[in-house]
Amino acid sequence: MSARETARHGSAEETLDILHEISQLLNTQLDKATLATCVNMIENGVNPEALAAVIQELRRESASITSPANGR
Template sequence: MTSRETKAEEARETLRILYEISSLLNTGLDREQLSLCVKMCERGVNPEALAAVVKELRREAAAIKGTAPDDPEAEAR
């Protein structure tokens, strides 16, 4: 395996582990969303500010849909 392949495999494994943790914590983030959040944090975005933005966007989306932000049935719609 080349150095580049090794780094790519390590990145995939790291994201897999982060996704498992995310799922255990019921964050509601899919792999793509989680990957984007990780990339933003790696580029210097404050993680707490990012979490606040995600929560606010969920609240606004729920208000538009007329559901509670933590309503699991709302995500299926």
């Protein structure tokens, strides 16, 4: 890996660390790997608001499946 690629990788890692810290402050409950996937999706053209809506819907569905009130 060239020095330029190493610097770029380090910068990307630092940016992800900062985004993760912000994510923790905002209590998004996204781990670093999930956050990195979301950032990558947004960089590739996914609408951020639509992505947030999908994450919220998946959390609601997960909560309803694992809820003790659903008869399981």
